[in-house]
Amino acid sequence: MQEEVNLNTGSPSGQEPVNHNIVRFQDFWKKFYRNKSALIGGTLIILLILTALIGPYLTPYGPNAQNYDARLVGPSLEHWFGTDHHGRDIFSRIIHGMSITLRVGFSSVLIGMTIGVAFGVVSGYFGGWVDTIIMRFMDILLAFPGILLALAIVSVLGGGMNNVIISVAIFSIPVFARISRGSTLEVRELEYIEAVKALGASDFRIIVLHVLPNILSPIIVQATLNIATSVLTASGLSFLGMGAQPPTPEWGAMLSDGRNYMWDAPHVSTIPGLAIVVVVLAFNIFGDGLRDALDPKSKN
Amino acid sequence: MLKFLGRRLIQTIPVLIGVTVLTFSMMLLIPGDPAQIMAGESASPAQLEAARERLGLNDPVPVQYYNYVSGVVRGDLGNSIRSGRAVSTEVFGRMAPTVELAFYSTLLSVFIGLTAGVVSAVRRYTFIDSALMFGALFGLSMPNFWLGLMLIQWLVIGTGWFQGFGWFQASGWGTPQQMILPVITLGTAGSAIIARMTRSSMLEVIEQDYIQTARAKGVSEKKVIYKHALRNAMVPVVTVVGLQFGSLLGGAVITETVFAINGLGRLIINSIRARDFPVVQGGVLVFAFLFVFVNIMVDVIYRLLNKRIDLN
Secondary structure (H helix, E strand, C coil): CCCCCCCCCCCCCCCCCHHHHHHHHHHHHHHHHHCHHHHHHHHHHHHHHHHHHHHHHHCCCCCCCCCCCCCCCCCCCCCCCCECCCCCEHHHHHHHHHHHHHHHHHHHHHHHHHHHHHHHHHHHHHCHHHHHHHHHHHHHHHCCCCCHHHHHHHHHHCCCHHHHHHHHHHHHHHHHHHHHHHHHHHHHCCHHHHHHHHCCCCHHHHHHHHHHHHHHHHHHHHHHHHHHHHHHHHHHHHHCCCCCCCCCCCHHHHHHHHHHHCCCCCHHHHHHHHHHHHHHHHHHHHHHHHHHHHCCCCCC | CHHHHHHHHHHHHHHHHHHHHHHHHHHHHCCCCHHHHHHCCCCCHHHHHHHHHHHCCCCCHHHHHHHHHHHHHHCCCCECCCCCCEHHHHHHHCHHHHHHHHHHHHHHHHHHHHHHHHHHHHCCCCHHHHHHHHHHHHHHHCCHHHHHHHHHHHHHHHCHHHHHCCCCCCCCCCCHHHHHHHHHHHHHHHHHHHHHHHHHHHHHHHCCHHHHHHHHCCCCHHHHHHHHHHHHHHHHHHHHHHHHHHHHHHHHHHHHHHCCCCCHHHHHHHHHHCCCHHHHHHHHHHHHHHHHHHHHHHHHHHHHHHHHHHHC
C-alpha cells in the first residue's frame, strides 16, 4: 500500500540558488492553482479539518449517547447515518471521530518525517560508514512487510491511540529516510554547496540552510501521500482491536463493531469505511496534484 | 549471475541479524515479566523461578540473544504458551495459505494493473483514461478490511443469488469459492498501484525517440505499443510488482482476519490477543525472513529482465 514517490528530479528545483524562494513560491502557486487535483484535494482537506474542529459542537447527538429504543436503525432523517448496536447516532460518531483520524494522520507523519528526514539527510550528506549504518538500519525496518512492523510495535507497547501514533510513525521513518537521502545526494554535488563549504560554513549550517530547503518538495509530496497511508494503517490496527479502545468513536473500531451486524444493519460497517475512503482519497488527490505542481519535469 | 546472487545474499546477512535483534528485543520490551506470562498468573514463586531458569531469563542479555539466535538457526523458535507446541510447527503449518493468498493477489493485480495501465496510456486524456485513473486512486484509498467486508455484505449476504450457486464462501481457504473474495480484497490496492505505475512508465517510453522512429518507419501502432513500448515500460513495473508481493504478505494479516483464513497473519493476531508472545515473535520473524527473500528474488528477476533488454 505504501507508494514511494519517484519525483526523480534532476535536482529538485535545486539548480536555482536558494534566495529565489519567493519567485519559486509564486511559480509553484501558479502551477498549484492551475492543477485541478491539487485544488480539489486541498479544498477537501480544509473542509475535513474544519469539520474536525467545529463539527463536534454541531452534532445532533453526543458521540456516546445511547438510545436503546433506536438500535441498529437504518439511515433516516432523524439519524442521517443510522444508529449502531448501542443506539448511538453514527453521524455524530463519525464527526467526532474525524479529529481522531486526522490527528493520527498528521502527528504520526510529522514524527516519522522529522526522524526519517534527519536520518536521510545525515546519511546522504556525510556518506561513508554513517550512511552505511543508517541505511542498513532502515533496511531492517523495511524487512517487516506492510502493517506488520506497526502491528509488532503495538503488540509490545499495548493498544491505545498514542501507541498507534508511535508505531505508525516508526513505520514511516524508512520511507522518508530513503527519499531525503536520495535528494541530499543530488543536492550535495551542486556547485554552490561546494562554494558555501569553501567559505567555511559548518556542516550543520549547510544542512539546515542549504540542503534542507532544496529537498523540501519531494518530502512534502511524500508527507501528503503518507498521511493517507498512515490513516489506512492506523484504522487497520484499530480494526484488529489493537488501536482505539471502546467507546472511542474511531472509524476502524466502529467498522469492526459493525461486523457482527452485517445481516441486519449493513450501514454500521459501511459508513465508517466510506469516511476513511473520503479522508484517504482527499490526501491522495492532493498529493498527486502537489507532485505534478512541484515536479519540474511535468509539462503543464 | 551466481556472483550477483552470492553478493546479494551476503548483503542480506546484516539485515537478517538486525531482524533477529528486533524480534528478540520484543520479548525484552513487553510490559510485565515474561516468566510470569509463561508460567501463568497463579504460578508459585518456585514455579516462577523454574520458568525463569528454563527460559534463560537469569542469563545476561547478550547470552540470551546468543541462545535465541542459535535457536533460530536450528529452527527452534521456542514453545507456544497456549498450545505448548513448538512455535516452528505452528508457524510453518500456517504459512501456505498466506503465501498462496499473496501470490494469487499479486497475479490478479498484475493482470488488472497492466491492462488498465496500458489502456489508460494508449487512450491518454480520454474519458476512459480519467475513469481508470480515478478508479485506481479510489482502489488505493480503500482500507482492504472494509473492501472485504463490503464484498461479503453485498455479494454474499446481499444477493442470496451467489450463495445459491455456492459461488462465494466468506470464510476459510482452499476451494476457489473461498479464495475469490480474499484475493480480490487483497489484490485491489496492488492493481491500483501497478496501473498507475504502468501508465506513467508507458507514457514516458512512448515519448522516446526510438518509438517515434518506429512510427515513422511505418510500424503499425499495435506493434509499436505492444512490441516496443510495453516491453521497455515493463522494467520499472517489475520492481513494483515485486514490492507488491512483499507488501501483500503484510496485507494478508488483515485479509485473513476478515475472511477467517487460518494463515500466518491470523495466527499472529490471535496470539497477540492471547498474549502468546513466543508465537508472535516467531511469526513476525518468519514474515520478515520471507519478505527479505522475496526481495532478493525480485532483484534477480529484475536483473535477468534487464539483461535481456540490453541484449535486444
